[in-house]
Amino acid sequence: MAREVSKGRKAAVTLLAWGVALLIFFPILWTFLTSFKTEGEAINSHPSFLFFDWTLENYETVNQRSDYLAHFWNSVVISLGSTLLGLIIAVPAAWSMAFVPGKRTKDLLMWMLSTKMLPAVGVLVPLYLLARDTGLLDTKTGLVIVLTMVNLPIIVWMLYTYFKEIPGEILEAARMDGATLSSEILYVLTPMAVPGIASTLLLNVILAWNESFWTLNLTAASAAPLTAFIASYSSPEGLFYAKLSAASTMAIAPIMILGWFSQKQLVRGLTFGAVK
Amino acid sequence: MATQASHMAGRLMLTPAVLLLFLWMIVPLGMTVYFSFLRFNLLMPGTEEFTGFENYSYFFTDPAFWPALVNTLTLVLGVLVITVVGGVALAVLLDQPMWGQGIVRILVIAPFFVMPSVSALVWKNMLMNPVNGLFAALARGLGLQPIDFFANVPLASITAIVAWQWLPFATLILFTALQSLDREQMEAAEMDGAGPIWRFVHLTLPHLMRAMTVVVLIQTIFLLSVFAEILVTTNGGPGTASTTLTFLVYMQSMLQFDVGLGSAGGIVAVILANIVAIFLMRMIGKNLEA
Numbered sequence: 001m002a003r004e005v006s007k008g009r010k011a012a013v014t015l016l017a018w019g020v021a022l023l024i025f026f027p028i029l030w031t032f033l034t035s036f037k038t039e040g041e042a043i044n045s046h047p048s049f050l051f052f053d054w055t056l057e058n059y060e061t062v063n064q065r066s067d068y069l070a071h072f073w074n075s076v077v078i079s080l081g082s083t084l085l086g087l088i089i090a091v092p093a094a095w096s097m098a099f100v101p102g103k104r105t106k107d108l109l110m111w112m113l114s115t116k117m118l119p120a121v122g123v124l125v126p127l128y129l130l131a132r133d134t135g136l137l138d139t140k141t142g143l144v145i146v147l148t149m150v151n152l153p154i155i156v157w158m159l160y161t162y163f164k165e166i167p168g169e170i171l172e173a174a175r176m177d178g179a180t181l182s183s184e185i186l187y188v189l190t191p192m193a194v195p196g197i198a199s200t201l202l203l204n205v206i207l208a209w210n211e212s213f214w215t216l217n218l219t220a221a222s223a224a225p226l227t228a229f230i231a232s233y234s235s236p237e238g239l240f241y242a243k244l245s246a247a248s249t250m251a252i253a254p255i256m257i258l259g260w261f262s263q264k265q266l267v268r269g270l271t272f273g274a275v276k
Numbered sequence: 277m278a279t280q281a282s283h284m285a286g287r288l289m290l291t292p293a294v295l296l297l298f299l300w301m302i303v304p305l306g307m308t309v310y311f312s313f314l315r316f317n318l319l320m321p322g323t324e325e326f327t328g329f330e331n332y333s334y335f336f337t338d339p340a341f342w343p344a345l346v347n348t349l350t351l352v353l354g355v356l357v358i359t360v361v362g363g364v365a366l367a368v369l370l371d372q373p374m375w376g377q378g379i380v381r382i383l384v385i386a387p388f389f390v391m392p393s394v395s396a397l398v399w400k401n402m403l404m405n406p407v408n409g410l411f412a413a414l415a416r417g418l419g420l421q422p423i424d425f426f427a428n429v430p431l432a433s434i435t436a437i438v439a440w441q442w443l444p445f446a447t448l449i450l451f452t453a454l455q456s457l458d459r460e461q462m463e464a465a466e467m468d469g470a471g472p473i474w475r476f477v478h479l480t481l482p483h484l485m486r487a488m489t490v491v492v493l494i495q496t497i498f499l500l501s502v503f504a505e506i507l508v509t510t511n512g513g514p515g516t517a518s519t520t521l522t523f524l525v526y527m528q529s530m531l532q533f534d535v536g537l538g539s540a541g542g543i544v545a546v547i548l549a550n551i552v553a554i555f556l557m558r559m560i561g562k563n564l565e566a
Binding site for chain 2: 010013014016017018020021022024025027028030031034042043046047089090092093096097099100102106108110112114115117118119120121122123124125126128129130149152153156181206209210212213216217226227228230231233234241244248251252255256258259260263264266267270271272275
């Protein structure tokens, strides 16, 4: 039985919810608006909300500093690279745990999860030294390796929960029909697994894009992704609000759009299937 | 029935992931434990020697240790209280019938996707700056004295920023959990004359208990490692006012190059995180059986 909701109540709820939502979103909106202001307007002691001279000059300036695009590219390479590498390692593992579970599968899953509980700072020194001694410090390769391992447990877990939902009988049927293991994976499993793999990819690109411990500690200049590049604006000589806003807007826009598509996967991925 | 061959194949497919994760965990952690028993400073190479528990006693007697521990707990607890209470309120609000619910949800979730260095810089400069920030402009508009947030209330300011980043996470998970609430039971209670507060306390809250626990545990894991927000805003200061354990270890090992001392601190952080992790693992493990 659907409950009748009065128009008045619905209007009040709508007003309240929009008010709260806009308040939470406000810092992002403010950054976005400031990115179109002149530097003078940006630090005006009587800030204007919409009625200022809109300008694209900040975006031009930020993009002309050739290093912005280089750091953006670093972010793309590092987040996509680490996620793809992680998937290559994790897909077979998750497949095997979901469809040929052994006695120890559950323990194995829990152990993988436990590696995620290790605080980064506990292994900061050795990883820094290892990266330095192998020449991987401040390289994209080094960060791809580190972020692959950081996110591997989440990737395995997410894939596992998706693969678990694929009915095993379909695989049985394919096997009865004489399908070999490789054709079973290629023609039966893969098409059904693609949505789950895509969600996993999406969430992990987001996580890697925003990762801010290793990207700040293992890069100096050349391999620094946007997280580290934007952090460098905190030095006093970098304090230009409008340009900071333009750089920030460009850094968060792509990932925010991806994120809005992945709300559901976010819950599943970050709670390790504990809340669906 | 899985065949013998597929079992073999399964094990083969599992090996790379397991082996890599094992090495990833054991090698650096082993090195940290080893370093923590050495006198080892990167500025004085070749002087490493075994010192037993000296680094640990230095770490625990460091004047910054207790403030850092208290700051860590304050930050974690502060953010947890704000995000769980706010998250429940927001989840219930979002669950009501309204116009434009999809857009409201998108707006509420947005802060979670902002990278920590961006949110820290935006809050620090554009909102909280005592001269040019928006909060200062608002205060002046109301005839009040603007607050110098990071000089006077550094830890509270960082707590606010981190809470802003994690409130969407709590809201999203609690909202998802709310979807599985038994609506019929809710309506039956309403028919019986139960008011909205009674229904919230006796039906909604117990239903959300499990999701709240998950939120608390997972956030704790991430919050113990908050780093960029501190680096960008206060650098742990003024003094040690906003230094957390993570930040203290970072300063000792990366700025003072004291590998031994930093490693001892790292191990302390690992032990602290493990206490939380045990509870989390138990929760998730139970769910795996269900």
